[in-house]
Amino acid sequence: MDLTKIQNPEFLKDMSVSELNELAAQIRTFLIENISKTGGHLASNLGVVELTIALHYVFHSPADKIFFDVGHQCYTHKILTGRAAEFPTLRQYGGISGFEKRRESEHDVWEAGHSSTSLSAALGMAVARDLHHDHYSIVPVIGDGALGSGLAMEALNEIGSEHRDMVIVFNDNNMSISRNVGAMTRGFARLRAGRSYNEFKNNMKVGLNQSEFGKVMYHGMKNFKDSVKNSLVDQGIFGEFNLEYMGPVDGHNIRDLIRVLTVAREHGGPVVVHVITQKGRGYAPCEKDRKGVWHGVGPFDINTGKQLHETPAGFKSWSALIADTVTELADKDDSIVALTPAMINGSALNEFFAKYPERSFDCGIAEEHTATFAAGLATSGMHPFMAVYSSFLQRAYDEINHDICRQDLPVVIGIDRAGLVGEDGETHHGVFDIGFLKPIPNLILAQPKDAAEARSLLKTAFASSHPFAIRYPRGEISCRQLPPAELIRVGSWSVFHDAPENKAAVFAYGPDVDRILSKIQVNDLPVTVVNCRFFKPIDTACIDQFAKRGIPVIVFETDMKESGLAASILEYLCDSHQTMNLTRMGIGDEYVQQGAVNLLRRDEGIDLNSLYEKLMELL
Numbered sequence: 001m002d003l004t005k006i007q008n009p010e011f012l013k014d015m016s017v018s019e020l021n022e023l024a025a026q027i028r029t030f031l032i033e034n035i036s037k038t039g040g041h042l043a044s045n046l047g048v049v050e051l052t053i054a055l056h057y058v059f060h061s062p063a064d065k066i067f068f069d070v071g072h073q074c075y076t077h078k079i080l081t082g083r084a085a086e087f088p089t090l091r092q093y094g095g096i097s098g099f100e101k102r103r104e105s106e107h108d109v110w111e112a113g114h115s116s117t118s119l120s121a122a123l124g125m126a127v128a129r130d131l132h133h134d135h136y137s138i139v140p141v142i143g144d145g146a147l148g149s150g151l152a153m154e155a156l157n158e159i160g161s162e163h164r165d166m167v168i169v170f171n172d173n174n175m176s177i178s179r180n181v182g183a184m185t186r187g188f189a190r191l192r193a194g195r196s197y198n199e200f201k202n203n204m205k206v207g208l209n210q211s212e213f214g215k216v217m218y219h220g221m222k223n224f225k226d227s228v229k230n231s232l233v234d235q236g237i238f239g240e241f242n243l244e245y246m247g248p249v250d251g252h253n254i255r256d257l258i259r260v261l262t263v264a265r266e267h268g269g270p271v272v273v274h275v276i277t278q279k280g281r282g283y284a285p286c287e288k289d290r291k292g293v294w295h296g297v298g299p300f301d302i303n304t305g306k307q308l309h310e311t312p313a314g315f316k317s318w319s320a321l322i323a324d325t326v327t328e329l330a331d332k333d334d335s336i337v338a339l340t341p342a343m344i345n346g347s348a349l350n351e352f353f354a355k356y357p358e359r360s361f362d363c364g365i366a367e368e369h370t371a372t373f374a375a376g377l378a379t380s381g382m383h384p385f386m387a388v389y390s391s392f393l394q395r396a397y398d399e400i401n402h403d404i405c406r407q408d409l410p411v412v413i414g415i416d417r418a419g420l421v422g423e424d425g426e427t428h429h430g431v432f433d434i435g436f437l438k439p440i441p442n443l444i445l446a447q448p449k450d451a452a453e454a455r456s457l458l459k460t461a462f463a464s465s466h467p468f469a470i471r472y473p474r475g476e477i478s479c480r481q482l483p484p485a486e487l488i489r490v491g492s493w494s495v496f497h498d499a500p501e502n503k504a505a506v507f508a509y510g511p512d513v514d515r516i517l518s519k520i521q522v523n524d525l526p527v528t529v530v531n532c533r534f535f536k537p538i539d540t541a542c543i544d545q546f547a548k549r550g551i552p553v554i555v556f557e558t559d560m561k562e563s564g565l566a567a568s569i570l571e572y573l574c575d576s577h578q579t580m581n582l583t584r585m586g587i588g589d590e591y592v593q594q595g596a597v598n599l600l601r602r603d604e605g606i607d608l609n610s611l612y613e614k615l616m617e618l619l
């Protein structure tokens, strides 16, 4: 079958199970081939090929609402809903997103990117359906990692009391990005091992289906079946939430999936279909992966499984630089503990976890809990380091504000993936943290321009008794010939290429400082560069100096302009009754909303050209 010719999933209903299995094999090959070229979320998508086919066989999308929690495993759904031809553009500027996007298709009824929202959304959709007296199925698919989040538990709590019709597909592959964690994984394991209700029901059905009388008996035995189910089948956590439970079902057996989903569709009330899948199924390097290396991948060689991108000699990811420095500091300070909300791999904390297992905590997809857990540790003599992606940190706003900073506790927050992240698009751009953290009392917020400054800022952070957040981008940085880390005066900016005759100044932060500096030096421009490495507190003495000089200042920001660095400078100028010829350049709404992006890739320097043009106007 030519997958690129598929317009919508209704064709599936005319296919036999063996044809559906052939289609699954073809889709799996398509995914491996395409993702080996574009990169993407390979393992999760390989695990749900049969499940997605069965879902679209049993339900009628988009009238029935099928959607995926996080959404990183929606590629088969996109193929079956007419987007196979666009897979060469996956996760690229102007291309199709790696997550569901309502603007892409009527079959994408919910958008995510951030985990554990599907059940709350499903309840909202179910209540709306019922208030409109409509009758369609609502089918959220949620993984075992996402189900462990507090938001999912909050949703189950209300779903169990509202008792609206919905089919919750629990995709259980016993993996989050890396191994799944938390006490619930034990409950899930018991369910996986439990006697399958379907086996019981199928045996009974086969037994009774021998005669007309038997058929009548089987269908008339609902109460008996239910009482047997409730006694025989462990419903685990789902029973506690007053949810019907069906499973476990082999998530790669299309026949069984169709059978159980059909029963679930007619069941009434909220019913959980527990599906057991294998993350990475069908591609050996993925199937063996327990660390999560194959969760999100760049382009790779299919035959060897080797990633095509190699980190240049002397370079490290920012995450590895930060994590390695924290490990070094922890070597000499046993009050340092490390916490991550399910991102060990992404935050490069593997080594710390291996070296200090008793001082390492993977809290699961639970950013709120991670922050308050860190606060508790800090009240009792520990100095926690919590590494959280900027966009996921949005989940823990109140805990950072109310629990860590209001109590002025010594927690170091590593804000990873700060700024535009590229392929994951607007749900993952870490462009809001400056704006939402700056107003919080007691918090110190900084960003290093290079590896040496990163190490010094970390040393300074762990020497501080206040909450200290250090933000750093996705990507790699040179770590060649690093000087020893030294303490930095909190709130101090550093000035480069200054001269009394200079005609303009650029205020910038992060790795852009050196990019801008080299562009100015190469072109021998009379321009000063100020490294605004602290967003809070800002360097007011430095601002006073440039206000007095009266030269034009461009504030070059790579995060939301709204309540960004320039806003702080302008507020200070206003409060101190000073003026400055200030121009600000930064990210507006238009950029963040432009979908799966390679937008403004940091290494393409697109944004630096616009700065350069602005400078030439001023000089």
Ligand SMILES: Cc1ncc(C[n+]2csc(CCOP(=O)(O)OP(=O)(O)O)c2C)c(N)n1
Binding pocket: 044, 047, 070, 072, 073, 113, 114, 115, 142, 143, 144, 145, 146, 147, 171, 173, 175, 176, 177, 279, 341, 342, 343, 365, 367, 392, 395
């Ligand atoms: C709030 C939030 N925290 C962390 C992540 C990063 N993340 C993306 S997928 C994932 C694991 C999801 O595991 P599961 O739900 O079991 O799905 P699977 O990949 O196993 O299919 C995590 C931690 C996220 N997307 N959102």
Ligand SMILES: CC(=O)[C@@H](O)[C@H](O)COP(=O)(O)O
Binding pocket: 070, 072, 113, 114, 295, 296, 346, 417, 421, 424, 474
């Ligand atoms: C789906 C999800 O949220 C994560 O897998 C995220 O895509 C990881 O991002 P990085 O690739 O930057 O680690």
Ligand SMILES: [Mg+2]
Binding pocket: 143, 144, 145, 171, 172, 173, 174, 175, 176
């Ligand atoms: Mg999982």
